[in-house]
Amino acid sequence: MIRNLIEALPASRIREVANAGIGRTDVLKFWFGEGDQVTPAFIRDAAKASLDAGQTFYNHNLGIAELRDELAAYANRLHVPARPVTADRIAVTSAGVHALALIDQALIAPGDRVAIVTPVWPNLTAMPRIMSAEVVRVPLDCRGGAWSLDLQRLLDAATPGTRMVLVNAPNNPTGWTMPRPDWVELLAHCRRHGIWLVSDDAYERIVFEPGLTINGHAPSVLDLVEDDDRYISANTFSKSWTMTGWRLGWMVAPPEFIAQVGKVIEFNTSCAPPFVQHAGLAAVRDGEPLVAATVARLRRSRDLLVDALATLPGVEVAPPPGAMYLFFRVAGFSDDSLAFAKRLVAEAGLGIAPGVAFGPEGEGFLRWCFAASDTLLLQGAERMRAFLKRALAA
């Protein structure tokens, strides 16, 4: 009845794991890509003030002018591009993931080839398939728990005629962050072949290795692009400003693309709610201390959890350079990641995402979101320790 293609898309393997815990109230949940902090009051207050002011009407497809201006200024502060980003390169969207969905709708005709670096959160590969694209997956390599990309492999996959290359870096789930020289080479390749280079920059602020950062953010295509490049940066308010539930995102793209994508926005959600956009405005304008505190907290959490897990038998883990996940193996246990994750929920009250949720390349791994309190993380690590001890003794 529904399209076969939709039926064939895997349902969330994370939810499947969560279902294994139904009836248990004591599960420690590290499976979603979401911290445990409520959005700060100054951001919620901006939304409330907007509601009080009666801002409950339709607004511009591309977003309210103040927010587009502020996001352009933000791009310039962060990326210091050769030519300043102007508001006509900004579109506000109803979630970061929706920016990506709109880009796919705008660019992909049936049969178009799309190359994507994997493992990756499932939405990135599913939406091109919904648009009837041919999706080519380019896997990262894992050595000693650390993830890297063989760039040549990606260039080879992005054959002439390829419509789009999609890179999520810092990457969810692995934390892999693409070094600037790779961006330079990839952009040159895309220029040569007229390929759109789409960068999912959701975690650009969440990066821990000073050697990798530029001006405090992860390298992005936005640092390099020139006027006639075919690039798009998709972004979200979710991670940098702890606004997951708000469903607010944006994209930076050439003005000619933005002018056209306004139509696609009209036909999807028409616009983001004005009071949500005013909350976003407060976040970008006044949120730098929040971002700094978030990154500091996440770095501490990352190190805490890596230390706690690295000593456990069979665990192979390295501190990721970015994002907010450990993507790690447990020798002898995680080969079937879905079964293992279900077992952890049922037998240890420990909720972790199975690696296979992020594609076949993720099989054998687990994803642990470390955006949580020290207490919770240590408690989780202790449950893993106790589980492995019991299991190895059995």
Place this chain on the structure above:
Amino acid sequence: MIRNLIEALPASRIREVANAGIGRTDVLKFWFGEGDQVTPAFIRDAAKASLDAGQTFYNHNLGIAELRDELAAYANRLHVPARPVTADRIAVTSAGVHALALIDQALIAPGDRVAIVTPVWPNLTAMPRIMSAEVVRVPLDCRGGAWSLDLQRLLDAATPGTRMVLVNAPNNPTGWTMPRPDWVELLAHCRRHGIWLVSDDAYERIVFEPGLTINGHAPSVLDLVEDDDRYISANTFSKSWTMTGWRLGWMVAPPEFIAQVGKVIEFNTSCAPPFVQHAGLAAVRDGEPLVAATVARLRRSRDLLVDALATLPGVEVAPPPGAMYLFFRVAGFSDDSLAFAKRLVAEAGLGIAPGVAFGPEGEGFLRWCFAASDTLLLQGAERMRAFLKRALAA
């Protein structure tokens, strides 16, 4: 650079008219499908309370449980179906238009045939085209200002193998409302051929002719469906509860469809913001007096405007049975509706949507949204009168 198909989609003709008024601050704006009332305080307060309670996290793809339950109860109150609607037939979406976009993504494979009753708001025909459907338009007839459908024409267009029939009734822009016997016959036809019958019920509460209403709402496929039918009702909070800017909608569909569409929601916006859903919950639960007041106000406005316009030279207009628009002709002027609408803005300070914005079948007409105060409507009608007088004297 962008898909040719996207480039070829017409940009909003309404915005084109609005641009003709740039620099004029005195334009009376009746061009959007939106009233002039701020969302009532009890709905805004529910959102604010949710924000205060820290409900800023991701939630279920299909919507929060309380809202799905309430929307199921609402469907049962309104439609009294043979078999009660249960929550597993409900999905909450990020706008009514997004419900339609999701349905298209879930059902349409490239080349699928989709039959749509027109003229109609442009989003309904654009999104199937984005999904590479073959769109067949089935025009309504206009006699003496009143609109009707030759049902046989729609049945003939919905050939065996057609994937979907899309009906928006009460219709934007014409106000045409499909009588129950037509729904019965159309559903039987769709059953026979396995065609999905998708009903855009945005205006189901905004209906003025007692002879046409069932239980105070416009006839809908929801009054008739049985368990194994292929039907979907798309709906929105925008019109009934004056919540245009909130971008909240829902759909009612078979449980097997809802279970699958959760994935499509995940890949688009993932979920609607929880505090927006709590506002929606307050609207459905406590909003019946608001709906009644809205409909009473709109009926009065409709009659006021029809009376004011009917006496003008060349105006052919009849009171529409539903929705909130007059879709009317002005002999000698509106044949080129875009040019005429621009002229009205520039020369009379009167902002009305050109009929061609709703497809070629709408050419020759103007759409006037009467969700406005008496004062404003009368002022607008007076500007039209003065304009026609001047123009006819010239």
